[in-house]
Amino acid sequence: MRSVLLAAGLLLAATASHAADPSVCPEAEARFAKLGLARPDGPLVLLYKFTFCPPQMTVKAGATVTFVNVDPRTSHSVWFKDAGREESERFFPEDRWTTRFDTPGEYRYLCGPHWESDKMVGVLRVEK
Ligand SMILES: [Cu+2]
Structure with missing residues (x-):
């Protein structure tokens, strides 16, 4: 019983930080290719x-991570708020923005x- 509850809790935790609709990220990839x-x-x-694809990613320390907006008309930003960084400019469809972290850790962003309004959040894990 306890393990069932634990599993349910993990599932909830996972869905909260992932795109609710599993077709969104494959669609995003298709848009990127089409553009x-x-x-x-x-x-x-x-x-x-309103989704970061993939919502969670692990990269090597010092890697440059590129964020590309493939929405047809919505602007977005990327903000590593918890890390004390400044919010990016709002970037428009087909625009890109880059960042890097040299210190390993788990960085939540939004x-x-x-x-x-739309739970548009992501996690970047940086490893040595
Ligand atoms: Cu957004």
């Missing part, structure tokens, strides 16, 4: 339908205009 945007050398996060 013919240049793929960066390093890790890539797509912003689409989209300024959409984290509250």
Whole structure:
């Protein structure tokens, strides 16, 4: 019984930080391909339908992470608020923004205009 409750709790925790609709990220990838945007050398996060794709990512310390907005008309931002960083500019469809972390850790981030209303949040794990 206890393990069932634990499993249910883990499931809830997982859904809260993932896109509710599992088709969103494959769609985001398809949009990226369709738009013919240049793929960066390093890790890539797509912003689409109020979702960071993938919502959780692990990268090496010092890697440049590129965020690309593939929404047709919505602007977004990326804000590593808990890390004390400044919010990015709002970036528009097909725009990109990059950041890097040199110190290993788990960095939660959010989209300024959409984290509250649409739970647009993500986690970047940085390892040595
Ligand atoms: Cu947003």
